[in-house]
Amino acid sequence: MKQLVIIFSFLLLSSISFSAQSQTKPTFTGAKATLKHYKVLYVLNNGEEKRIGAILRNIKNAMEDPRIKGKLEVELIVFGDGVALYNKNSPYMDKLKDLMSKGVLLAQCENTLKERNIDKSTLYDFISYVPSGNGEIIIRQQQGWAVIHP
Amino acid sequence: MKQLVIIFSFLLLSSISFSAQSQTKPTFTGAKATLKHYKVLYVLNNGEEKRIGAILRNIKNAMEDPRIKGKLEVELIVFGDGVALYNKNSPYMDKLKDLMSKGVLLAQCENTLKERNIDKSTLYDFISYVPSGNGEIIIRQQQGWAVIHP
Amino acid sequence: MKQLVIIFSFLLLSSISFSAQSQTKPTFTGAKATLKHYKVLYVLNNGEEKRIGAILRNIKNAMEDPRIKGKLEVELIVFGDGVALYNKNSPYMDKLKDLMSKGVLLAQCENTLKERNIDKSTLYDFISYVPSGNGEIIIRQQQGWAVIHP
Numbered sequence: 001m002k003q004l005v006i007i008f009s010f011l012l013l014s015s016i017s018f019s020a021q022s023q024t025k026p027t028f029t030g031a032k033a034t035l036k037h038y039k040v041l042y043v044l045n046n047g048e049e050k051r052i053g054a055i056l057r058n059i060k061n062a063m064e065d066p067r068i069k070g071k072l073e074v075e076l077i078v079f080g081d082g083v084a085l086y087n088k089n090s091p092y093m094d095k096l097k098d099l100m101s102k103g104v105l106l107a108q109c110e111n112t113l114k115e116r117n118i119d120k121s122t123l124y125d126f127i128s129y130v131p132s133g134n135g136e137i138i139i140r141q142q143q144g145w146a147v148i149h150p
Numbered sequence: 151m152k153q154l155v156i157i158f159s160f161l162l163l164s165s166i167s168f169s170a171q172s173q174t175k176p177t178f179t180g181a182k183a184t185l186k187h188y189k190v191l192y193v194l195n196n197g198e199e200k201r202i203g204a205i206l207r208n209i210k211n212a213m214e215d216p217r218i219k220g221k222l223e224v225e226l227i228v229f230g231d232g233v234a235l236y237n238k239n240s241p242y243m244d245k246l247k248d249l250m251s252k253g254v255l256l257a258q259c260e261n262t263l264k265e266r267n268i269d270k271s272t273l274y275d276f277i278s279y280v281p282s283g284n285g286e287i288i289i290r291q292q293q294g295w296a297v298i299h300p
Numbered sequence: 301m302k303q304l305v306i307i308f309s310f311l312l313l314s315s316i317s318f319s320a321q322s323q324t325k326p327t328f329t330g331a332k333a334t335l336k337h338y339k340v341l342y343v344l345n346n347g348e349e350k351r352i353g354a355i356l357r358n359i360k361n362a363m364e365d366p367r368i369k370g371k372l373e374v375e376l377i378v379f380g381d382g383v384a385l386y387n388k389n390s391p392y393m394d395k396l397k398d399l400m401s402k403g404v405l406l407a408q409c410e411n412t413l414k415e416r417n418i419d420k421s422t423l424y425d426f427i428s429y430v431p432s433g434n435g436e437i438i439i440r441q442q443q444g445w446a447v448i449h450p
Contacts, residue, residue, distance in 0.1 A: 030280030065285030135365030215435030
């Protein structure tokens with residue numbers, strides 16, 4: 001009999017605690033990061049200052065997200081009007097070098113240069129080149145990279 | 151002999167029907183949905199009324215698509231200017247509650263709040279928070295979720 | 301002894317050549333395409349001439365990227381304002397037929413037509429229809445297709 005009382009009390013307490021829990025809001029705090037390694041390709045094809053500032057800030061924010069910090073590989077692919085970011089006269093040199101020092105790969109689409117007759121000598125000499133920005137997106141996505149086009 | 155005639159007639163009819171079919175346009179009616187479960191993360195980082203209206207409509211349309219209806223899990227991640235959607239003075243409360251009642255997860259990036267000094271008390275109290283919107287996109291994509299940034 | 305000198309000279313030269321190489325920039329030339337087949341869904345939901353021109357150019361550039369040329373399957377899904385591309389009075393018929401002849405699948409969202417009371421007879425008769433553009437994106441992404449929304 002004593003055992004039954006104990007069991008019954010336990011069940012009662014459990015149900016109270018359960019109902020208390022179910023009255024609070026669901027405590028969703030974001031997707032759980034269970035992989036050892038994350039990879040993301042950022043896409044910039046816009047030359048507006050606001051957009052360029054936003055993507056550089058986004059990259060830093062993503063690298064600082066506590067869920068993936070220290071586990072994130074980043075590439076930035078630039079095409080179309082976005083090429084303004086890499087122009088030697090752009091005000092972004094320090095920010096780009098900072099990203100590079102953190103391992104971010106800085107890539108420029110060569111198709112854009114052909115279409116706009118832009119010479120590589122007018123762009124920062126520390127960037128890399130890929131045949132086409134769209135090809136880069138397709139290959140990276142199918143390699144399992146996340147792609148963010150802010 | 152009679153059998154041969156029948157077989158021959160059958161082959162002839164088949165080829166006519168096949169050729170008739172091949173003369174019509176290819177009848178592509180969209181990707182086939184063969185999975186039991188679909189998952190999509192919608193991304194909003196724009197505060198314009200037109201854009202907010204469009205993303206809420208897009209979510210409803212996706213949930214009604216006969217190919218994936220009843221099999222679709224949806225999360226909406228908001229950052230940047232998109233935070234306007236969750237402001238307690240926004241006109242979207244009914245639509246948000248409707249989406250929530252259908253299982254849509256409503257998430258807000260905490261980085262945006264820090265950068266803009268926005269207090270959580272000014273936002274609807276039924277939403278959830280994640281450390282960074284960009285982190286959410288990266289983790290979800292690598293978990294196999296589709297991501298739509300309209 | 302002579303052999304040792306040769307070996308030593310060889311090692312010395314190798315190390316010089318290696319050190320020369322390591323002083324140059326890392327020679328990243330884009331993601332490596334190792335799959336036999338690539339698939340991409342292009343998304344158009346904008347009716348501006350500049351945007352339409354850009355997406356058609358993007359598709360051609362992607363198909364010409366030497367890394368994936370001849371291995372790329374393409375679908376173009378149109379919804380929202382993008383429907384302007386398929387209007388019989390649009391100036392894009394030749395470009396669309398050219399893409400079709402290269403195997404590109406041209407698809408239109410039927411939801412857009414309902415929402416805007418657009419009759420199919422006003423659109424090019426060589427296009428295909430899918431229930432919803434957003435459903436198409438979700439299904440394709442979960443089938444492993446890359447998705448590009450320029």
